[in-house]
Amino acid sequence: MTLPAALIRKEFLLLLRDRQALALLFLLPVVFILIMSLAMQGSLRMGGSTVEEVLVTDASDSSASRALVRALGRAERFGITSLPASSAADAQARLRARIERGEARIGVFVPSGFERALGRQAAPADAHVPVVYYAPALLPEVRRTFTLIAEAALERVRVSRVLDQAVGRHLPDGVAQADGGGLRLRERVAHAGGGEPTIPSAVQHSVPAWLVFSMFFVVAPIAASLIVERDQGTQRRLQQMGAPPLWLLGSRLVPYYLVNMVQLVLMLAVGVFLVPLAGGERLDPGSSYIGLWLIGSAVSLAAVGLALLIAAVSRTVVQATLSGGVFCLIIGALGGIMVPKAVMPPAMQQLTHVSPMSWGLEGFWDILLRYGQWQDVLPEAAMLAAFGAVSWALAALAAGRRRY
Amino acid sequence: MIEVDELGKTYPGADTPALQGVTFRVPEGSVFGLLGPNGAGKSTLIGIVLGLIRADRGSVRVDGADTHGGAVRPAVIGMVPQEPAFYPSLTVRENLEIFAAVRGFRGRSRADELARVADIARLGEHMRASAGRLSGGLKRRLSLAIGLLGSPRVLCLDEPTTGVDPQSRRFILESVEALAADRGITVIYASHYMEEVQDLCDHLAILDQGRLLCTGAMADVLGRQQRSLALRFPAPPGRGQLEALADAFLVVDAAGDTVSLDIGDPLAALPTLAGLLRDNDLRPESFHYGEQDLEALFLRLTGRQLRD
Incomplete structure (x- = not known):
C-alpha cells in the first residue's frame, strides 16, 4: 500500500x-x-424593482409592428431593447442565438409579414406570427407574465387595426373581424439542445x-x-x-x-x-x-x-x-x-x-x-x-x- | 550523538521567547531527560528536534545532519507525543497499519513490523479493540508502538506518562529503559515529573522559561548538589538570624523551620557555621547534608518548586 x-x-x-x-x-x-x-x-415570483430586458427584432417595420413594440414597452418591469433587422431570416437566427447565449432572457421577433397577417380573416401562416424566445433559466412566473402582456398587446394592436378599418379609413375587401382569425403568439424556449422541449x-x-x-x-x-x-x-x-x-x-x-x-x-x-x-x-x-x-x-x-x-x-x-x-x-x-x-x-x-x-x-x-x-x-x-x-x-x- | 546548538525560537505574537540560546549534547544510546515546568520550552525543543517546528536561530544535528532541510530521514526519529495522536474510531491494528504504511512498510514486512511493535508494547491481545475504548495506559502503549514503527534510532517522548495509572506508568518507564539498554535507541524524555527523570535518565537538561539552567550526566548534575546542607530548627528562624546566615553562606531555601545552605567545602565551612549558630542562638534539631534529588536542584536553580 x-x-x-x-x-x-x-x-x-x-x-x-x-x-x-x-x-x-x-x-x-x-x-x-x-x-x-x-x-x-409555486413560490417563484418576480422581484419588486427588477427590470427584465426584452430584445426585440422588428422585421416587419410597419405601423402595426411599431404599435406592438410600443405596447410591449409600456409594460412595467420589462425593458425593450430594439435590435436592427437586416434580413428577416438572419435577424431571427441572431436573436435566438443571443437568447441561447444568455445575453437576455426574453426575445421577441416580429416577422415581415406581420402587418398583412393582422388584416386577414383566416388564421395566418406561422411565418407571419410574432415569436417570443425565452431562455430556459427564466422563471416560469416571469415567462407566464410576459406571455400575457405580449398577447394583450397583440390583441390591442389587432383591435385598433380592425377599428381603423371599420371606420372606413383604409377599408379593404375581406376585412378581419375583431373576434376572428385568432392571432396567437408562438412561444419558444431557446436552448442549445434544439428541438421543441416542454417549458421548464x-x-x-x-x-x-x-x-x-x-x-x-x-x-x-x-x-x-x-x-x-x-x-x-x-x-x-x-x-x-x-x-x-x-x-x-x-x-x-x-x-x-x-x-x-x-x-x-x-x-x-x-x-x-x-x-x-x-x-x-x-x-x-x-x-x-x-x-x-x-x-x-x-x-x-x-x-x-x-x-x-x-x-x-x-x-x-x-x-x-x-x-x-x-x-x-x-x-x-x-x-x-x-x-x-x-x-x-x-x-x-x-x-x-x-x-x-x-x-x-x-x-x-x-x-x-x-x-x-x-x-x-x-x-x-x-x-x-x-x-x-x-x-x-x-x-x-x-x-x-x-x-x- | 544529537547536538543542540544555540537554539532560539519566538512564536509569532509572543512576548517572550520559547527558547533562547539552548545548547547541549545527547550522547548516543543515552536516556536523556528534558526537565522543566509547563511552558519551559520542552515541547518546542522536541518539535524542533523532530523537524516539525522551525527554529529562529541555532541548529539541531543528528549524527552531523541538520534535522531541517531533509538531511535526516523521518525514519531516523520516532515520536510519542503528549496527545494520543492516533485515530480513536479505528482499531489498534488499523491504526498501526496506517502508520506503518506511512513509514513505507508494505505487504509481509508490514505484518512483521506490526507484530514486532505490538510485542514491545504488549498490545497483542488488543489488536482488534477500538483505540478510543482502550484504557489510558493502553492508549499510551499504542502511541509508543506507533513511535517505534520503522525502528527509529532516536525516540522523542513528550510527557508520556501524564494521566496514566501507576501500573502503566511503570510499564512505559521499563519499556523506555529496555529500548535504550537492549536496542541502543537514544531516548529524549521530556517530563515535569522529577522522580521519573531521576530514576530513568542518565543525562538531563533542565529548562525554565526557555532557558537552559543546567545539563550533563545525571550523576554529575546531582553531585553538584552535595554542597547543600539542610538545617531543621524547632521553630522558623527570625529575620535577623536568617540574614546572619545569608551573610556567610548562600541560602538555597528557607521554608518554615528548614533552611538549606550552600556551604561549599564542608570541612572548611563547619567552624564558621558553628560560630554563626552559636552567636545567633540557633540550635538545629537535625541536619541533612547533600540533598541528592532533582527537586532540590530545581529549587536551587530557579528558586521555585517545579509544580508552581
Missing part, C-alpha cells in the same frame, strides 16, 4: 466508522431537496440549485475532521513520519468525492421519482449523463477544496464548522441558490458570477434546463476545478506554514 493509498484508506475507514454522520450526509440532502422542491414550486417547470429550476448547495454540505465535516486530526496531534505525527501536507489534505478528496456522487444520484432520483409521488412536477434529468457527472465532479472538487482551505485557516472545530456553514450560506445566497438570480437587482446579478455555487448552478442548468451536452458544461467545470485546486494548494501552503 503506497502512502496516498494508505491515507485514502484511512479516510474511508474514518468515514465508514462514523455511520451516523455518513447517514446524515446522504439523508439530509434528500430531505432538503424534497422539501425545497415541493415548497418552491419550477422543479427543473430549483432542484439544480439545492443540489449544488447540498453537495457543499461536506465542507463542515471535512473541515472539522481536519481540525480534530490536528488537535489530537495525529497530523503532526503523520507529517513527522514523512507524509507531505499536500497528501494529508488530498486524501480527503476520494472518499468525499464518492459521497458527493452518491448525493448527486440520490438527489436527482428524488427529483425524478419522489417529488412526483409527493404531488410535485417531475424532474427531467436531461440527455447528458456525462455532462451531469462532469459538473457534479467539478462541484465536488470545489467543495472539498473549500473545506480544506477553511480547515487550514481555522483554529478550532467550532470555528471550522461555523465558518464552513456560514461561508456556504453566503456563497449560496450570492450564487442565486437562496434567491433566484432572475429576481435580483442587476448589480447583484453581476455579483453572482463570483460564487462557485453560481458556476455549479449554471453547469447543471446547461444540462437540465438548456438540454446541452457535456461540452456545454466545460467552462463552468473548469472554473470549479480551478477553484478547488487553488483552494487545495493554499490549504497545503497554510498547513506547511503551521510548522512555524
Whole structure:
C-alpha cells in the first residue's frame, strides 16, 4: 500500500466508522431537496424593482409592428431593447442565438409579414406570427407574465387595426373581424439542445440549485475532521513520519468525492421519482449523463477544496464548522441558490458570477434546463476545478506554514 | 550523538521567547531527560528536534545532519507525543497499519513490523479493540508502538506518562529503559515529573522559561548538589538570624523551620557555621547534608518548586 493509498484508506475507514454522520450526509440532502422542491414550486415570483430586458427584432417595420413594440414597452418591469433587422431570416437566427447565449432572457421577433397577417380573416401562416424566445433559466412566473402582456398587446394592436378599418379609413375587401382569425403568439424556449422541449417547470429550476448547495454540505465535516486530526496531534505525527501536507489534505478528496456522487444520484432520483409521488412536477434529468457527472465532479472538487482551505485557516472545530456553514450560506445566497438570480437587482446579478455555487448552478442548468451536452458544461467545470485546486494548494501552503 | 546548538525560537505574537540560546549534547544510546515546568520550552525543543517546528536561530544535528532541510530521514526519529495522536474510531491494528504504511512498510514486512511493535508494547491481545475504548495506559502503549514503527534510532517522548495509572506508568518507564539498554535507541524524555527523570535518565537538561539552567550526566548534575546542607530548627528562624546566615553562606531555601545552605567545602565551612549558630542562638534539631534529588536542584536553580 503506497502512502496516498494508505491515507485514502484511512479516510474511508474514518468515514465508514462514523455511520451516523455518513447517514446524515446522504439523508439530509434528500430531505432538503424534497422539501425545497415541493415548497418552491409555486413560490417563484418576480422581484419588486427588477427590470427584465426584452430584445426585440422588428422585421416587419410597419405601423402595426411599431404599435406592438410600443405596447410591449409600456409594460412595467420589462425593458425593450430594439435590435436592427437586416434580413428577416438572419435577424431571427441572431436573436435566438443571443437568447441561447444568455445575453437576455426574453426575445421577441416580429416577422415581415406581420402587418398583412393582422388584416386577414383566416388564421395566418406561422411565418407571419410574432415569436417570443425565452431562455430556459427564466422563471416560469416571469415567462407566464410576459406571455400575457405580449398577447394583450397583440390583441390591442389587432383591435385598433380592425377599428381603423371599420371606420372606413383604409377599408379593404375581406376585412378581419375583431373576434376572428385568432392571432396567437408562438412561444419558444431557446436552448442549445434544439428541438421543441416542454417549458421548464419550477422543479427543473430549483432542484439544480439545492443540489449544488447540498453537495457543499461536506465542507463542515471535512473541515472539522481536519481540525480534530490536528488537535489530537495525529497530523503532526503523520507529517513527522514523512507524509507531505499536500497528501494529508488530498486524501480527503476520494472518499468525499464518492459521497458527493452518491448525493448527486440520490438527489436527482428524488427529483425524478419522489417529488412526483409527493404531488410535485417531475424532474427531467436531461440527455447528458456525462455532462451531469462532469459538473457534479467539478462541484465536488470545489467543495472539498473549500473545506480544506477553511480547515487550514481555522483554529478550532467550532470555528471550522461555523465558518464552513456560514461561508456556504453566503456563497449560496450570492450564487442565486437562496434567491433566484432572475429576481435580483442587476448589480447583484453581476455579483453572482463570483460564487462557485453560481458556476455549479449554471453547469447543471446547461444540462437540465438548456438540454446541452457535456461540452456545454466545460467552462463552468473548469472554473470549479480551478477553484478547488487553488483552494487545495493554499490549504497545503497554510498547513506547511503551521510548522512555524 | 544529537547536538543542540544555540537554539532560539519566538512564536509569532509572543512576548517572550520559547527558547533562547539552548545548547547541549545527547550522547548516543543515552536516556536523556528534558526537565522543566509547563511552558519551559520542552515541547518546542522536541518539535524542533523532530523537524516539525522551525527554529529562529541555532541548529539541531543528528549524527552531523541538520534535522531541517531533509538531511535526516523521518525514519531516523520516532515520536510519542503528549496527545494520543492516533485515530480513536479505528482499531489498534488499523491504526498501526496506517502508520506503518506511512513509514513505507508494505505487504509481509508490514505484518512483521506490526507484530514486532505490538510485542514491545504488549498490545497483542488488543489488536482488534477500538483505540478510543482502550484504557489510558493502553492508549499510551499504542502511541509508543506507533513511535517505534520503522525502528527509529532516536525516540522523542513528550510527557508520556501524564494521566496514566501507576501500573502503566511503570510499564512505559521499563519499556523506555529496555529500548535504550537492549536496542541502543537514544531516548529524549521530556517530563515535569522529577522522580521519573531521576530514576530513568542518565543525562538531563533542565529548562525554565526557555532557558537552559543546567545539563550533563545525571550523576554529575546531582553531585553538584552535595554542597547543600539542610538545617531543621524547632521553630522558623527570625529575620535577623536568617540574614546572619545569608551573610556567610548562600541560602538555597528557607521554608518554615528548614533552611538549606550552600556551604561549599564542608570541612572548611563547619567552624564558621558553628560560630554563626552559636552567636545567633540557633540550635538545629537535625541536619541533612547533600540533598541528592532533582527537586532540590530545581529549587536551587530557579528558586521555585517545579509544580508552581
